[in-house]
Every structure is written in structure tokens, then in C-alpha cells.
Amino acid sequence: MLERRILLCFAALVALDAGFCRTSFAQSQTPAGKSRTTHRHSPSRSPAPTPRTASPVNGRAGTILGPSVPQTEEISVSGAGRHADGTTNTTPGGGLMPVQTAPRSQSGVTRDWIAKQAPSGNISSMIANLPGVVYANQSPLATAGDHITMRGMNESQIGYLFEGAPLADPINYEPYTSMLVDTENLGSVTVSQGAPDLNAPLFNAVGGQISATELNPSHHAGGYLNLLGGTHSAQKEFLRLDTGEIGNTGIRGFASFSYLSNNNWRGPGGLTRYHVDSKFVKEWGQGNSITAIFGFNRQEQTSWREPTAAQWKEYGTSFNYTPNYYPGNSTYYKLNFGNLNSLDVIAPMHFTLAHNLTLNVTPYFVHQNGPSVGGENIPASGGYYGTYQYGNLGQPYAYTNSSGKQMLTTASVDPWNQKTGAVNTSVDWTAGKNTLSFGYWYSYTTHEELSTFSVVDPSGKAANSYGRYPIVVNGVGILSGYNLNFMQQVNALYLADSLRLLNDKLVVSAGFRAAMVYRQGTNDVPGSDPYKKTGNYFEPLPQFAVSYQITPQDQVYMNGTTSFRAPESVEAYSQIFDPNSSHAVEQPGSLKSEYTIAEELGYRHTDKLFNFQMSLFNINLTNHQVTSSGYIPNTNMLISEPINVGGMTSRGVQGELGLKPWHHFSPYISAQYLHSTMDNNIPASGINAAGQSVIDYLPTAGKNSVGAPHFTFSAALAYDDNKAFFGNFSLRYIGSQYSTFMNDQRMPGYVVSDITLGYRFPHVRYLKGPKIQLNLVNVGNNLYRSAPGSFAATAQTRKGIYGSTISGGSPVYLVGGNFAALVSLSTGF
Structure with a gap:
């Protein structure tokens, strides 16, 4: 591991030095009065920190380290979309396979897919069919939870970006995507299954990155209305109003409001949600823009009880909270319920300082609070x-x-209360065949949590x-079990260089990032020991990538990347107490950070008929922090429990194929094979022959990783005649998953399928593109466990390596949502 890390650093530094020196020499040899070839890069109007794109037609391949330009289609509210809902019916696979050129595994979805899914969904539910994505829901309306795994790592190990800002909880890393944006305003989502962007403001993305963008405001005044109703008393009202161009200011924007409610499909209770989105854009000159994005969310959701295997066998879907x-x-x-309240402000700014020099600045503020x-x-x-x-x-x-x-x-x-203020900046300089990027990210977070x-x-x-x-x-x-005051400060610097050779067919990129995280937490409950705990984390993070455009349609690439994640949750720093116990019921967790070194080798083909891509990957992870949720003893309060299980190795292959519309049909398939294993024996509490409590070890080295299915598969078929009728069918298979480190209990695999049927009415006066849409979720009404909700060392009592008796535990499981039928009526105006 250390040798690979050193070699990767060396490769990155050599590439940086060689590329920049070559550019400097070329510039010095240019005769006076002769023009030099430069490549101007215009920043996007709706930025997200995804890699630079390049059209395969001109033979240029993308780079993992260049300026932040979106990788997927950019659709404004009405201007670029053929229909009022933003769909164009041009993306292969019915919107599941836009063109990608970055030298890494990367997939995405566009409005062609998003607009035809249930309007109650969220960012995570939209990407459930992409290769390697294991999405587990608890509600058929996709309103509860963001449980996702990719390559054996869950959502807390995946970086979530919205319009270039990390709006996930910066301490426990929960994305809470249902708070971020209404799907009617969601423009595109890009998934990088293995590696984050070098310039992304993230320090938890050891398992990849998910980047979402909002629709751009229309140039014309108008709006969009969507009304939903269905099973489980589901209802949603959504209204968006567009200003169009405001006079001669060059400013345009929109504001939207929605209300969503439903009853729980199992047990009493339900959800109510109020949400506001707003986005205003000012553009001028060449590549200059300022965007202001605002989001507000207030929701309350009755909690779900998570059964053990025995409880699921005995009670099935009847294991719920009681109505009386x-x-x-x-x-x-x-x-037993939770509130998710948030206020988000993001202001991406892009300036062209010279014909070869650009500046990108993204300040943002996030306020999230409970209670649970x-x-x-x-x-x-x-x-x-x-x-x-x-x-x-x-x-x-x-x-x-x-x-x-x-x-x-x-x-x-x-009543947790958390505020984050931050700014992410970068400067991109193009000189000859080189693009040099330098950036700095600063973030400051405060967190208060007083249980009562x-x-x-x-x-x-x-x-x-x-x-x-x-x-x-x-x-x-x-009276309190914990009275936490937590502070976090992040500083990150990065330097990257991209060199284009052989008529821009060969692109060599290298970069280096230094991330520094400081944390300080106190617990004011009497007897807490320690009262105060701090953590300092500094990690060097080199990246290296090479891509070659064999033909205008064919690209190969390889990369070596590193990333890290600081320990998850405030519980990793503080004790948890309870009135029923004379001592702490939860001790601070491991304070070591995760670190990954990953390699990928991939191939892409893009032509007028279909898109295809496949990649091989290898990931080595040290200090793997498995995230498990556990109940505080004698309570119904779930807390995050990070468990350090040592090293993990994940290897596999993933691929996807999407056809462009053929006789109005667009099929899509994706699959992944994953072999993920634990590298170490894990410690566990045991009782020795003298009846004393001791720390022993379980022989887990070589066992399969928990929550990491060997095989996943997805298929979809979309139909759209671009006039009246449209629809799609999708199916997902998720293989069985282990829930104990000893692999003596596992959750069976399952299949879920969904259907969409829709009809567009002819234009009516004052209405643009009215349509009716029926979404059928889990059409087979499959009742299943969707994912492990917690993990145990072993399900059976057994002897440890040193002979002590280690008791078995009982993991709990998330229960997937049942059948739902949702009808929505929508129109532009």
C-alpha cells in the first residue's frame, strides 16, 4: 500500500513537471509576432465540479483534472427542452446514458429519464439503474432515506455535490437528497463510481462522487405546474414561475414551491414536506456568469421500525410502531419521528480574466436542523x-x-443544529497544450446537539x-444523554496539470491535493470522559489519468487515484449516556481516517446508434469504517456507529449499453460484478475461561465484505414517439448481501420493476405541453428487505482466535417499499 502511494505521488509530480516544462519551452521557442495555438475554455452557465468534456467527434478526450465544466446535458426550463417537462428524447437508453469522456468510470441521467420517474423521488432514486449503484428504499414513493452503496461503500463514503457545493451533512455525511431539490427542477445527475474530482470540495468520497445540477432558468416568462395523487394517500402540488429575461439586465430566474404528503405504506404515520427552490442567473461577455441558488425544506417523517431476520420472519411487514x-x-x-429542515444558498461565479485565464468562485451556506x-x-x-x-x-x-x-x-x-459556511475557488490557465489549475477550499462548520x-x-x-x-x-x-458542541474547519489546496498530445488524441493529467481537517468536540454531560476531544487530519492525495482517443468513436483510459474520509459522526468523538444506565452506553469510535488507492482501466464507444462503456477496477482501502446504525439501549433512538474493520479490497468489472431511439424505442442495460473482501481479523468483546471480559479476534480475513452484493443488473426500455405517447419499463436485480463480518447471516437478493405510461395532449391555449403520467412502482408488489440497516460481528456465538466466547448479534434490516400507483397531471404555461 505504501509503495503504491509513493509511486502514485511520484507519477503525478513527474507528469506535472514534464508537462509544464514542455509548455514553457514551446512558448520560449515561439518567434516574435507569431501567434500561438491556445484552447479557450468557456465556463458553463450552470457549473458543477465535474471533469471537462470534449466531443468525441473532434477526437479530444476529457480529463479528470481540468476545469469544472459539466459532463452531462444542460437543459434550461423551456428553451432547450422539446417538451414542457424538459425532455428531448435524444439521450441513449431513454436518458440513462449520456455521452461521457472523462478518463474514469462515469455514468449519468438526464431529463429524458428524470421527468418520467415518480415526481416524489429524489436524486438517489433517479440513479438506481446505473452500473454499480445499489439503491435501497423504504418507501415506494422514494421519500425516505438515501441508502446507496457503490463498490462495497455506502452513501457516507460517497461525495454528493449539488451545483458544485457539498450539501450533505459534513460530519456524518448523510446526503439528505430529498431536502435538496424537487425532481421537477432537477436537470441532470452524474455518477463517478470510483473517484472524486480532484477539485471537488469533499473529504469523504472514498467510494466515488454524485453530482447533480438544477435546471437553468428559461429565457421566457412562464411556468410549470404538476399535480400528483396516488396510493398511500400520496399527493404533491408543484408550481414553478419563470421571470424570463428581466428587462435589459441579462438576469433571468425562477422560483418554485411544492407540498408533498403521504401515509406510511406500513404502520401508522406518514410524511409532510414543504419545499422551495429558486435559481437566478446573470451572464455577460464570454464565459462570465453569476448564479444565485436558494433552497428551503421543512419536512416531518414518521420513523420506520427495522426488523431483525427473526422479526422479519415472524412479523413481516407488520413489525411497526403502534397506532395507540x-x-x-x-x-x-x-x-417516533424525524424532522429534516434546511436552508441552502449557493452562488457559483465564473469569470474570464483573459483569453486563456479563468476564475471560478463558489461560496455557499448550509443550515440543517432537527429534531429527531x-x-x-x-x-x-x-x-x-x-x-x-x-x-x-x-x-x-x-x-x-x-x-x-x-x-x-x-x-x-x-434537536441537532448545524451551520456551514464555505468557499471553493480555482484558477485555470491554458498555455499551449497545457492547462494548469490551482484551487483552494475553505469550510467552517458548527454543530450543536442537546438531547432532552x-x-x-x-x-x-x-x-x-x-x-x-x-x-x-x-x-x-x-436531563440529557449528550450535550454536544462540535466545530470543524477544513482547508484544502490542489494543483493539477493536463497535457494534450498527438493532435489532442492523447491526454495526460496529473494533480496533487492536500486536505487538512480539524475537529473539536465537547460533551457537557456530568461525568463525560473525555469532556473534550480533538482530531487533526492531513492527507496527501495524488491523482493520475491517461486517455487516448483511438478513433472519433472509441476511447480507452486508465487512472490511479487516492481519496480519504475523516471519521464519521459526532459519536466518534463523544460518549453517549442514558438515564437507565450508570455509565456511558456508547463510547467514542475509531478516530482514524479511511484512505483509498484505486486503479481503473476502461473503454468507451459512442456512435449514432449506441453508447457502450466497460471498466475494470481495483480498490484498496485502509481503516475501513463500516457505518452501522444502532439503537441506544432501551430506546428507539438510532445513532450512527462507525466500526473500524481494518483493510478492504474490492475488485470487479462494470459495464453499460444504451441505444439511441430506434423506431421510438431506447433500450438500456447495465451490470456489475464485485468481489469485495476484508483484509484483517476484527476485534470483538469476549468472555474468557475465567469469566473475564476480554478483547479477542474473529477470523474475518478473506471473508466477503458486508453490504456488497457480488452481482447487480439493471435493464430498461423506453418508448417515446415525440408526439403523444411515452413510457418506460425498468428492472433491477440486487444480489444477496452479508450483514455479519463472519458471513453467517445474509439478506437474500431481490428484483424490483417499475413502469411509466404517459400521454401528451395537444397544445391548449395558454398551456404548453399538458400531459398525464402514470407511475407504477414495484409492479410485482415484492415484499423484501432492501438493505442491512446495521451489522454484527457474528450471528452465532462462537470461539474467538484466542479461545474466548464471543456472543452472536442480530443485525436489523431496511424493508423495501411495496406497490404504489401515482398519477400526475402537468403542463407548462
């Missing part, structure tokens, strides 16, 4: 606030449990309102 309350019933559904709420029964007296034992809390509505102890049913409230308890009255309602009147321990403070 009685004293002591902490599983009452109104005590879970039911819990706590002692009315004699419980614990940290390590301090309290007396009688003096609260009403106490009941006596089966052990004769006085207890209180409470709503355990976690509110007493529940006999009707099942928390006293007054959740969290407003928490229980107070006299003379000590608010």
Missing part, C-alpha cells in the same frame, strides 16, 4: 444524568412497570410540545 398509546408504550408512532424524536421509558427516580444519580424528578404521569419500579414514558428529543426528555401525558402527547419543556434535574441541569 398506553402508559409505558414507547413504540407509539407519535413519539424517539420514545423511551426512564426511571422516575434513581436514574442517571451522565454518571450523576438523580433523585425524584417530580414529574407527573408516572406508572409502575412489571418490576414494580416507577417509570416515566418520555419523548427523547434530539419530555414527559408524555395519558393521551400520548409530550407535555406541551416536543422539547420545549424538558425535564430538569434540580441543581444540575436539563
Whole structure:
């Protein structure tokens, strides 16, 4: 591993030095008065930090390290789209396979696919059919969760970018894509399955990168209306208004509002969501633009209970929170829900300083806050606030449990509050055959999280309102399991160079990035040890890529990349306490950062009939932090539990094929074979022959990685006559996945299929492109477990390597959504 890391650094530095020296020499040899050949690059109007593109027609291949220009189609609200919903019916595979040229595994979706999916979906659900993407839902409407894995790594190990800004939680890395954008405003999504952009403002993307862009505002005043209704009492109202060109200012924009609600398909409760999107653009000169993007989200979702294998076998889809309350019933559904609230502001700016010099600046601000709420029964007296034992809390509505102890049913409230301010800048200089890029990213995050308890009255309602009147321990403070104050500061520098040779057919790119992350966390609960914990992370991250355009239609590439991820979640730095325990129920996790070295070898073909691409990949990961969610003992509160399992090796092959419309049909297939294994034996708590608790090891080296199916497959068939009728069919197969490190329990594979049927009406006065669309989700009503929700060392009690007895555990699982039928009516105006 160390040797490969050194060689990669050396290769990057040599390429940088050789390429730039060659350019400097060429410039010095140019006679006075003679013009030099330069390549001007105009920044995109709707930027995202994806690699530079180049048309295969002119023989130029893209680069992994160049200026930030989007890789997929850019569609404005009405100008470029043939239909009111932005579809053009030109992308191969029905919108699942736009042209890619970057020298790495990369796929995408465009409006041709997005507009025909259920309008209740999110960014993650839109890319479920792409190669190597394992998407697991809990709701057929795709409103709950973003559980994704790629090449054996989950969403917390994948970098999410929206319009060039990382809007995922910067500490636990959850993307929360349902908060980011309405799918009616989503322009395109690009998935890099193995490596992030060198200039991307990310420090967790060891498993790849997902970049999404919003539609560009129309040049003409108007709007778009979409109304949805369907099973599970689903309804959505969406309205977008476009300003068009505002006078002679060159400014145009849009603002939209939506309301979405539905009932849970299993168990009581449901979701309500209010969302606002806005985007304004000012363009002038050649390649100059300023964009202002605003997003607001407020939603509440009843939580889902996650069954173990035994509970799934016994109860199936009936394992849910209960609809009725009685004293002591902490599983009452109104005590178990989560709020996701966010405010996002992004302002990408692009300036052409000279004919060969550009400046890109993207400041952004993100505010996310809860609360999350879970039911819990706590002692009315004699419980614990940290390590301090309290007396009688003096609260009403106490009941006596089966052990004769006085207890209180409470709503355990976690009102997390997080703010991030940041700016990402880069300068790109083109000189002859070289493009030199330099960039700097700074980010500052604060995070506050004070858990509280509110007493529940006999009707099942928390006293007054959740969290407003928490229980107070006299003379000590608010009763809490954790009182966290967290700060994070990120500095990252990068330098990259791209050299074009052989009439621009050969492109050699190399770069180096230095990322520095500082974290500091405190826990103000009595007895917390340590009270304060810090983490400093510095990682050198070289990248190297070569691509060659064999013919205007055929490209081969290879790359070597590195990336890292700082430890996930504030729980990695702080203890977690509970009133039912005299000591911490959760200890700080591993504070080592993950580091990957990856290589890819790939081939692409693009012509007038079809697109095809295939790649081989190899990934070595050290300090692999497997993310597991676990319940705080005696509660319904889930927390993130990072588990360091040592090294992991993932090797495999992926491919996809998409045909351009032929007699109005566009088929698409994708597949991946993955062989992912653990490199080390993992530590586990055991009991030795003397009855003492000891740390032993389980023989997990060589075992299959958890949550990493060997085989995944997707097929889709789209039909669109460009006039009236359209539709598509898609099918996904996900192979079985292990949920224990000893591979003694696994979740079976499953198949899910969806159908879309639609009809466009003739134009009506004042209406542009009215249509009706029917989305049938999970048409076979397959009831299945969609992904492991937690992991265990072993499901069976067994002997460790040193002879101690290690008890088995019971992983929990996400349950996939059942059948749903959704009808939507939409029109432009």
C-alpha cells in the first residue's frame, strides 16, 4: 500500500513537471509576432465540479483534472427542452446514458429519464439503474432515506455535490437528497463510481462522487405546474414561475414551491414536506456568469421500525410502531419521528480574466436542523444524568412497570443544529497544450446537539410540545444523554496539470491535493470522559489519468487515484449516556481516517446508434469504517456507529449499453460484478475461561465484505414517439448481501420493476405541453428487505482466535417499499 502511494505521488509530480516544462519551452521557442495555438475554455452557465468534456467527434478526450465544466446535458426550463417537462428524447437508453469522456468510470441521467420517474423521488432514486449503484428504499414513493452503496461503500463514503457545493451533512455525511431539490427542477445527475474530482470540495468520497445540477432558468416568462395523487394517500402540488429575461439586465430566474404528503405504506404515520427552490442567473461577455441558488425544506417523517431476520420472519411487514398509546408504550408512532429542515444558498461565479485565464468562485451556506424524536421509558427516580444519580424528578404521569419500579414514558428529543459556511475557488490557465489549475477550499462548520426528555401525558402527547419543556434535574441541569458542541474547519489546496498530445488524441493529467481537517468536540454531560476531544487530519492525495482517443468513436483510459474520509459522526468523538444506565452506553469510535488507492482501466464507444462503456477496477482501502446504525439501549433512538474493520479490497468489472431511439424505442442495460473482501481479523468483546471480559479476534480475513452484493443488473426500455405517447419499463436485480463480518447471516437478493405510461395532449391555449403520467412502482408488489440497516460481528456465538466466547448479534434490516400507483397531471404555461 505504501509503495503504491509513493509511486502514485511520484507519477503525478513527474507528469506535472514534464508537462509544464514542455509548455514553457514551446512558448520560449515561439518567434516574435507569431501567434500561438491556445484552447479557450468557456465556463458553463450552470457549473458543477465535474471533469471537462470534449466531443468525441473532434477526437479530444476529457480529463479528470481540468476545469469544472459539466459532463452531462444542460437543459434550461423551456428553451432547450422539446417538451414542457424538459425532455428531448435524444439521450441513449431513454436518458440513462449520456455521452461521457472523462478518463474514469462515469455514468449519468438526464431529463429524458428524470421527468418520467415518480415526481416524489429524489436524486438517489433517479440513479438506481446505473452500473454499480445499489439503491435501497423504504418507501415506494422514494421519500425516505438515501441508502446507496457503490463498490462495497455506502452513501457516507460517497461525495454528493449539488451545483458544485457539498450539501450533505459534513460530519456524518448523510446526503439528505430529498431536502435538496424537487425532481421537477432537477436537470441532470452524474455518477463517478470510483473517484472524486480532484477539485471537488469533499473529504469523504472514498467510494466515488454524485453530482447533480438544477435546471437553468428559461429565457421566457412562464411556468410549470404538476399535480400528483396516488396510493398511500400520496399527493404533491408543484408550481414553478419563470421571470424570463428581466428587462435589459441579462438576469433571468425562477422560483418554485411544492407540498408533498403521504401515509406510511406500513404502520401508522406518514410524511409532510414543504419545499422551495429558486435559481437566478446573470451572464455577460464570454464565459462570465453569476448564479444565485436558494433552497428551503421543512419536512416531518414518521420513523420506520427495522426488523431483525427473526422479526422479519415472524412479523413481516407488520413489525411497526403502534397506532395507540398506553402508559409505558414507547413504540407509539407519535413519539417516533424525524424532522429534516434546511436552508441552502449557493452562488457559483465564473469569470474570464483573459483569453486563456479563468476564475471560478463558489461560496455557499448550509443550515440543517432537527429534531429527531424517539420514545423511551426512564426511571422516575434513581436514574442517571451522565454518571450523576438523580433523585425524584417530580414529574407527573408516572406508572409502575412489571418490576414494580416507577417509570416515566418520555419523548427523547434530539434537536441537532448545524451551520456551514464555505468557499471553493480555482484558477485555470491554458498555455499551449497545457492547462494548469490551482484551487483552494475553505469550510467552517458548527454543530450543536442537546438531547432532552419530555414527559408524555395519558393521551400520548409530550407535555406541551416536543422539547420545549424538558425535564430538569434540580441543581444540575436539563436531563440529557449528550450535550454536544462540535466545530470543524477544513482547508484544502490542489494543483493539477493536463497535457494534450498527438493532435489532442492523447491526454495526460496529473494533480496533487492536500486536505487538512480539524475537529473539536465537547460533551457537557456530568461525568463525560473525555469532556473534550480533538482530531487533526492531513492527507496527501495524488491523482493520475491517461486517455487516448483511438478513433472519433472509441476511447480507452486508465487512472490511479487516492481519496480519504475523516471519521464519521459526532459519536466518534463523544460518549453517549442514558438515564437507565450508570455509565456511558456508547463510547467514542475509531478516530482514524479511511484512505483509498484505486486503479481503473476502461473503454468507451459512442456512435449514432449506441453508447457502450466497460471498466475494470481495483480498490484498496485502509481503516475501513463500516457505518452501522444502532439503537441506544432501551430506546428507539438510532445513532450512527462507525466500526473500524481494518483493510478492504474490492475488485470487479462494470459495464453499460444504451441505444439511441430506434423506431421510438431506447433500450438500456447495465451490470456489475464485485468481489469485495476484508483484509484483517476484527476485534470483538469476549468472555474468557475465567469469566473475564476480554478483547479477542474473529477470523474475518478473506471473508466477503458486508453490504456488497457480488452481482447487480439493471435493464430498461423506453418508448417515446415525440408526439403523444411515452413510457418506460425498468428492472433491477440486487444480489444477496452479508450483514455479519463472519458471513453467517445474509439478506437474500431481490428484483424490483417499475413502469411509466404517459400521454401528451395537444397544445391548449395558454398551456404548453399538458400531459398525464402514470407511475407504477414495484409492479410485482415484492415484499423484501432492501438493505442491512446495521451489522454484527457474528450471528452465532462462537470461539474467538484466542479461545474466548464471543456472543452472536442480530443485525436489523431496511424493508423495501411495496406497490404504489401515482398519477400526475402537468403542463407548462
